[in-house]
Structures are given as structure tokens and as C-alpha cells.
Amino acid sequence: xxxxxxxLFLAGVAQGCVYALVALGFVLIYKATETxxxxxxxxxxxxxxxxxxASTILGWPYWATILFAVIVMAAVGMLxxxxxxxxVLGLPxxxxxxxxxxxxxxxxxxxxxVPGWGTETYALKTPFGDSVLRFGGAVLAxxxxxxxxxxxxxxxxxxxxxxxxxxGVAMQATSQNQLxxxxxxxxxxxxxxxxxxxxAAVAAFGGILLAPIAFVHSNMGFIGxxxxxxxxxxxxxxxxxxxxxxxxxxVVEALSGFYLPEGFKDIAAYVVVLVVLLFMPSGIFGxxxxxxV
Amino acid sequence: MRFIFKTEYAQxxxxxxxxxxxxxxxxxxxxxxxxxxxxxGYVLTQLxxxxxxxIVGFGLMLLVGYTGQISLGHAAFLATGAYTExxxxxxxxxxxxxxxxxxxxxxxxxxxxGLPALRLKGIYLAIATFAFNIIIEEIITRWxxxxxxxxxxxxxxxxxxxxxxxxxxxxxxxxxxxxxxxxLALINLLRSPTGRAFxxxxxxxxxxxxxxxxxxxxxxxxxxISAALTGIGGALYAHKVGFISPEQFTLIxxxxxxxxxxxxxxxxxxxxxxxxxxxxxxxQAIAIAKGWLPETIPQAGLQSVVFGLILxxxxxxxxxxxxxxxxxxxxxFDVFPFYRRGTFRRQRSYLRSERLR
Numbered sequence: 343x344x345x346x347x348x349x350l351f352l353a354g355v356a357q358g359c360v361y362a363l364v365a366l367g368f369v370l371i372y373k374a375t376e377t378x379x380x381x382x383x384x385x386x387x388x389x390x391x392x393x394x395x396a397s398t399i400l401g402w403p404y405w406a407t408i409l410f411a412v413i414v415m416a417a418v419g420m421l422x423x424x425x426x427x428x429x430v431l432g433l434p435x436x437x438x439x440x441x442x443x444x445x446x447x448x449x450x451x452x453x454x455x456v457p458g459w460g461t462e463t464y465a466l467k468t469p470f471g472d473s474v475l476r477f478g479g480a481v482l483a484x485x486x487x488x489x490x491x492x493x494x495x496x497x498x499x500x501x502x503x504x505x506x507x508x509x510g511v512a513m514q515a516t517s518q519n520q521l522x523x524x525x526x527x528x529x530x531x532x533x534x535x536x537x538x539x540x541x542a543a544v545a546a547f548g549g550i551l552l553a554p555i556a557f558v559h560s561n562m563g564f565i566g567x568x569x570x571x572x573x574x575x576x577x578x579x580x581x582x583x584x585x586x587x588x589x590x591x592x593v594v595e596a597l598s599g600f601y602l603p604e605g606f607k608d609i610a611a612y613v614v615v616l617v618v619l620l621f622m623p624s625g626i627f628g629x630x631x632x633x634x635v
Numbered sequence: 636m637r638f639i640f641k642t643e644y645a646q647x648x649x650x651x652x653x654x655x656x657x658x659x660x661x662x663x664x665x666x667x668x669x670x671x672x673x674x675x676g677y678v679l680t681q682l683x684x685x686x687x688x689x690i691v692g693f694g695l696m697l698l699v700g701y702t703g704q705i706s707l708g709h710a711a712f713l714a715t716g717a718y719t720e721x722x723x724x725x726x727x728x729x730x731x732x733x734x735x736x737x738x739x740x741x742x743x744x745x746x747x748x749g750l751p752a753l754r755l756k757g758i759y760l761a762i763a764t765f766a767f768n769i770i771i772e773e774i775i776t777r778w779x780x781x782x783x784x785x786x787x788x789x790x791x792x793x794x795x796x797x798x799x800x801x802x803x804x805x806x807x808x809x810x811x812x813x814x815x816x817x818x819l820a821l822i823n824l825l826r827s828p829t830g831r832a833f834x835x836x837x838x839x840x841x842x843x844x845x846x847x848x849x850x851x852x853x854x855x856x857x858x859x860i861s862a863a864l865t866g867i868g869g870a871l872y873a874h875k876v877g878f879i880s881p882e883q884f885t886l887i888x889x890x891x892x893x894x895x896x897x898x899x900x901x902x903x904x905x906x907x908x909x910x911x912x913x914x915x916x917x918x919q920a921i922a923i924a925k926g927w928l929p930e931t932i933p934q935a936g937l938q939s940v941v942f943g944l945i946l947x948x949x950x951x952x953x954x955x956x957x958x959x960x961x962x963x964x965x966x967x968f969d970v971f972p973f974y975r976r977g978t979f980r981r982q983r984s985y986l987r988s989e990r991l992r
Contacts, residue, residue: 378758429951432983435757436705440897441950443890447943454936461933521985560936567769567886570762578758605777612766616751619763623754 349481350596356486358592359493360555363548364569365576365584366500367541372578373504374513374537377438381422381446382545383566388449389415389546390558391459394466399458404469411546419542423535431531432520446563453560461560466553485554492551496544497585504581513537517579568595571615576627583627590614637969648826667811671804679803684915685908686810687871690817692895692907694864697821699893700902701830702857703837704752708764709892711748711771712862714884715741716869718775721788721879730793737870738863744771745862749855768889776881787880790873810871817864821904824860833857865892894942898949900956909957917942954981 367382379385393411396402402410422445430437454461468485475482504510515523516533523530549562556562572591576583591611599607618626639646639653651657671679691713698704716737723733751763775782782788793800793809800806824830832853835843844850873879891914899910921938928937953960959979967974 372758378761426947426951432985433954433981436761437950437954439705439758439761440893441947444943444946444950447939447946449943451936451939451941451943454933455940461936519985524985567765571766574759574762605773609770609773612769615766616763616770619751619755619759623759 347597350600351593352482353486354593354596355589356489356592357555357596358572358589359489360548360552360565360588361569361572361591362585362588363493363496363544363551364566365573365588366497366581367545367548368569368573369576369579369581369584370500370537370541370544372517372573373581374517375427375438375534376517377435378442378570378578379541380439380442380566381449381563382541383563383569384446384449385415385419385542385545385563386549386552386566387558387560387563388418388453388549389542390466390549390553390562391453391456392546393550393553394464394558395458397466398464404467408547408550411550412543415546416539416543419545420535420539422542423538427534427538428531431534450560450563459560464558466550466558468554489551489555492547493585496547497581500544501581509533509536568611571611574615575618580627586626650822664815671807676803679807681915681919683803683807683810683875685912686807686814687868687875688892688895688911688914689814689908690871691865691868691892692899692911693817693821693904694861694868695892695896696899696901696904696907697824697833697864698857698861699896700906701825701837702833702854702861704854704857705757705761706748706764706858706861707761707886707889707893708748708766708768708771709861709865710884710886710888711764711768712741712745712865713869713872713888713892714771714775714879714881715744715862716866717873717879717884718782718788719866720870720873721790722781724790725788730795734867734870738866741866741869742859742863745859746855748862749858752854752858753851765886765889768884768886772881772884772886775884783880785880785882787878790877790879793874806874813867813871817867818904821864825904829853829856894946897946898956900958901954903956903958905961906956906958909961913957917945955979 364382364386367385368378371377371379371382389411392414393407396407396410397404426441426445427438430441453459468488473484475484475487504514512523512528512533513536515526515528516530520530523533549558552562552565556565568591569588572588573584574587575590576585576587591614594614595607595610598610602610637653637655641647646652651660666673670682674682691709694712695706695709698706719737719740720733723736724730728736748764748767752760755763776784778784793806795809800809825833832843832848835846835848836850836853836857840850876883895907895910895914897910898913899906899908918938921941922934925932925934925937949956955962963979966978
């Protein structure tokens, strides 16, 4: 009984880590620009496809694949910011949100047109293999463990980056008050561009980690829809919050899929987010908002 | 160039500002009435959809364009209206009563969705409505003995006072009548104190509440009216397609509905109609353009790319939408040769977080 619970719990944590990674992408962009990137899931999908190309067509090793995908996606992210987001800088949030929804459509469509990608489903090979680890009666795949470990490492790096690095602090300043940031000599536009590159790179990372759990296909970006609740539950704008939110959503989903009637698994995340929003409108780790005139 | 001299206050809220408007809207109405005799059956079918989407667009325009609340969950109201209509028609309820019930029930659901809106703003509201959409979709899928689940529900043609609206023309006139009624109702609402309160909330919540506007009350009202209109649209939609199932009311559908508002032009009722017409014509245009392109490009992918490009393009280059473009052209000729490019410039502001640490 307990081991079964533990098993579900750990599977939920592994799935939650992927949600956390996508949610991290949301949080990064939100932290720096106060907008939400609805194309985050699709960036992740594109990252997974880039990795797939490097791994199967070019035949590169796993680590080179990750590096390649991350660099390519960082470039794509910066390009998107330069072409599409910069012209609407300074306009209301909802405008930018609709633009990112449009970007999502474009990315999803483009992927189906690229020869060799298309609408097929692919599997990405990993060096972790199929071996499992027994842990107090529960069975855990090494792949899942690797996902958890890599997510934890990435989160730590990002947390330290925002806490101590000059660029990270500049990014936070840009988000809190653009005008003041300009006065302090922060190149706001370049910072925005870098943050989009960073978010896209994190998305690529998430895509590669998700590939062994799910499969690579043009609609895998819809997992981003599950990552929203994760980001909201944790409180948008908080890096630890995104991770905690992702884990909560992942675990709740895994447990409700087993203990509750059929159908609850798919909506568990959204029920959680509605409950959290009702009682804590800015999430668990969210900062309080106050409107000044 | 036309000058309108205002000599009394009532002129401000007149339905038609000047005789020219009476003429052009009258002409439009005559053309709309004559449409079944002017166009082919296929175009008429598309016109059904345009009218239905226009009603939904009105609802969404009231919420997004006039009250400034974001909703990514309007497909849920569309579904509520459609399923209410399907169930009541199945139970033998007359059309006008079932249509009213569809509107009222959607409005009730709208109030429930509106409740979080009292505490949430911007992005959080968008995400709450979107979570709601997914939950409603799942409820419809799982509540099989009522909604039929994934196998969906079939609808019979409408019957009004014993007369069957089986033909395309009669259904067209029903849609047209309802569209005109909804439009007039909205215009009236918007020139009443309630409508002015909505606009005040959109422009600044703080100043609106300082002027004595009860934010919670008016936001809820806006959500419920918007949902009711969408419910009416949903009921007509259900009759139009004749078969409804949960996958017609997904998040994608919600986004498409918001796109009507954006492409048409946020903050104008004309925009809702123009946007609806655009969204309906787009897939046809793409299907035609497909003929000139290589075979290997999949239809779905092409549609997705074009849709995304148009959405992005409109927001960057024509933020006031189709109606905004028309306004610019009209103003250009109105004040010729004194039109300045800055007339319709968007205001930009430096971003400032409302989060406190």
C-alpha cells in the first residue's frame, strides 16, 4: 500500500519536474517583461525536434545533442524577441499575450511542414537505458531520476543567477520599473532579448527531458497548458515557486489518476489552480500586488 | 467633411449620429435581407456562420473590448448554450423558450466564472478562465448520460409555432433577426449608465471605483451578459452544425473567438462583425491558395501558420483591427489633405511592475 503510494508519488515528481521546467520558462519571461509567453510549450516542442535531428540524423552523442539544441533554441528565442516582441514593447500585456499565442500557431504549423519532422511521432534515444532503481519497495526508472536531478541542478543555477549575477539582477530591475532601469544604465531591450533566449534555452532543455517520458511530435507543446497551472500555483514571478508548483501539479495529477474516478487526472491541475487562485490570488510564493494611481 | 453641431445633450446618445448613418445602415440591412436571393447556397451557409460568430463576437467584445476583462474560456459558454439548446429541444421545449434558457443558463455559468474575476487581473484572469474552459470540456465529455460524451448529440431543425425552419433561407433570417436584436440590445446597453460604467472600468479600475462604480457588481454583470450572448450564439451554432461534441469547444476554439475580437478591432461592435467575417473566410481563402502551393505542405500546418502570421501581423501593424483600418481610411478622406500619421498612434508606456516585494 505504502510502496504503491511512493511509486505514484515519485512518478508524479518526475512528471512534475517537466512541468516545472516549462513553468520556469514562463516565470523567466514574466519576471523580466511582465508578460506570459503562451508559446513556451511550442518552443519546447521545437527544441525537442532540434535535438531529435542532431541525435538521429547527424548521429551526435546525447550531451552534444543537448548543447546543440540549447544553443539553437537560444538563438531562436532571441530572434523571436527581435522580430515580433520588440515592436510591441510598452503596449498592454494582453497584446503581447496574443502575439505569443500567434507565435505558437506559427511554430506548430512550421514544424509539420519541415521535411523529416512532419506530423509523425518520434522517440529520442537517451544514454540512461531502461534500468530501474528499487527504493523502499517502489520502482523508479533511471530516466526519471535523471530528469529530477537535471531539473534540480538547472533550478539551482537559475536561482543563483537571479540572486547574485549582475545580469540576473538587471533582469529583475527591468521587470520592476523599466524607466528606472533605463536610468540606471541597463540596456532594457538587450536584456529582454537575452531573457527570451534564456527562456527558449530552458524550454529546449525541458523538451529533451520530456522526450523519454512522452514522445516527440508536433502537438507535444500542449503540455505547456499543464505548466500554466504550475506557474500560477507557485506564483508567477518566483523561480522556487515554479518548481514547487510543478511538483504539486505533477504529484496531484499522478495520485488523482489512481485514487479518483477516471477523468479527474486531466482536470486535476486546473481544479488545483482555481482553488489556489480563489484563496491566494497571487499564488503560494507570489508577491502581493498593489495598484498605485 | 461633415460637422455635427450638438445643440442638446440627448444628441450624444442618439442611435444614429447623422442622416448618412441612417442611409448606410439601412442599405446594409436591405442587402442583408436580400442576400438569400443574391448569393449561392454555399455562400449563404457561410453567412450563417458569420452571423453566429458575430453574436459571439458581440459577447466577447463587450467583455474584452468594453470592460477590459480577458477571457480565454468563451468556448465553455458556447458549449453551455449549445448543450442546453440540444437537451431542451430533445425534451420538446419550444425554440424561443429553449433559446432563452440557453442564454440564461450560460449567464449563470458566466456569473460563476466571473467570481474569480473579482479578485484576479490580467494574466491570472486569463488563466482562470482557461482552466474553467478545460474543466467544462471535461465535464461534458464525462457526463455521458446527459451530454452523450464523445459520441456527441444530434439536433433536429428548429420549429417555431409549428413551422419547421428546414430551409437555408429561413434559418438565415432567424440568425439575421437575432444578430440585429443582439446588436441593438448591446448598443442600447453601451449608451446606458451600465455601459458607461463598463468603459470606465476598462480605462481605469481605480478611477472607476472612485467615481462610485461598484467594480464587483459591474464585472459580474459584464461576464454574465457576455456569456448570455455567447450562449445564444452557441444555441444557433448547435442548430447550424446539427451535431455537437466536446471537441468543438476546446481551448483552441476559445482562442479563435478572441481572435475575432482582435482582428476585427478591439472596442467596436463593427469590429465583431468584421472579425467574424474574416475568421470564416480565412479557411476558404487558404484552401484556394493551397492549390497553387506544392503538394507536400499539409493543409492543417499551412492553416496554423497563416492564422498565426495574421494574428501577429494585425497586432504589430494594425492594432485597431479591420475596423481601425477603415476608420483611418475614412479619416484620411474626411480631413484631406490634413491627415497626420500620428492621429491613431498607440500610447506606449514604460513597464512597471505592480508586484511588491
